[in-house]
Amino acid sequence: MDLPIVAEIRGRDRLEVTSLKPFNMKIIGCEQLFNDLKEFKNQYGSDLSLWPLPKGRSHTQLLIKELILKLKDQWKHVYDHEEVCHCRNVSLESVEQALFLGAETSEMISKWTMSSSACGTCRPDVEKIIEFRLKV
Ligand code: FES
Ligand SMILES: [Zn+2]
Structure with missing residues (x-):
């Protein structure tokens, strides 16, 4: 390691x-x-x-x-690009910052970061990231 x-x-x-x-x-x-x-x-x-x-x-x-x-060598992020929302140029880091600050739905993350507020194709990725971070 x-x-x-x-x-x-x-x-x-x-x-x-x-x-x-x-x-x-x-x-x-x-x-x-x-x-x-x-x-x-x-x-x-x-x-x-x-x-x-x-x-x-x-x-x-x-x-x-x-x-x-x-x-434990078990860390594998579900999303492996730097940018999540290409319409609004929202980075993975920004999405996760919002998540860390308490945004637990794609609607909240959208409100805080502008992600998914244009074409919407990134919404499933945002949801995947939420699920990945919050699941136990
Ligand atoms: S890629 Fe996020 S709104 Fe289009
Ligand atoms: Zn702290």
């Missing part, structure tokens, strides 16, 4: 695993992220690859879930 392993919401929260044995992780982020990590660590120990996937939909739990899947 290539190091570092990173899960981040750019400009907000970032988890970076720099070494596996001994386990070492750099954390930049909000209080909620630190609290979630502390809670999981108290419950499941310090080896993140042994943690169960968080079931919550908060941005911090979604981020921890991404990191755990990456540590």
Whole structure:
């Protein structure tokens, strides 16, 4: 597995695993992220690859879930292009930012990012991304 392993919401929260044995992780982020990590660590120990996937939909739990899947080598994003909506030039990153901030339907993501507001052919992709990120 290539190091570092990173899960981040750019400009907000970032988890970076720099070494596996001994386990070492750099954390930049909000209080909620630190609290979630502390809670999981108290419950499941310090080896993140042994943690169960968080079931919550908060941005911090979604981020921890991404990191755990990456540590287990099970991370495969459903969408592998940079841009999701070609009419409005909305990037995957923007769609996911909206999702992390609480937009859980393609209508909400459309309202926040303008995605799917022209031809609409990107809507199934947006829905796929929502399903992928929010499923447990
Ligand atoms: S590709 Fe998104 S509205 Fe056309
Ligand atoms: Zn945060």
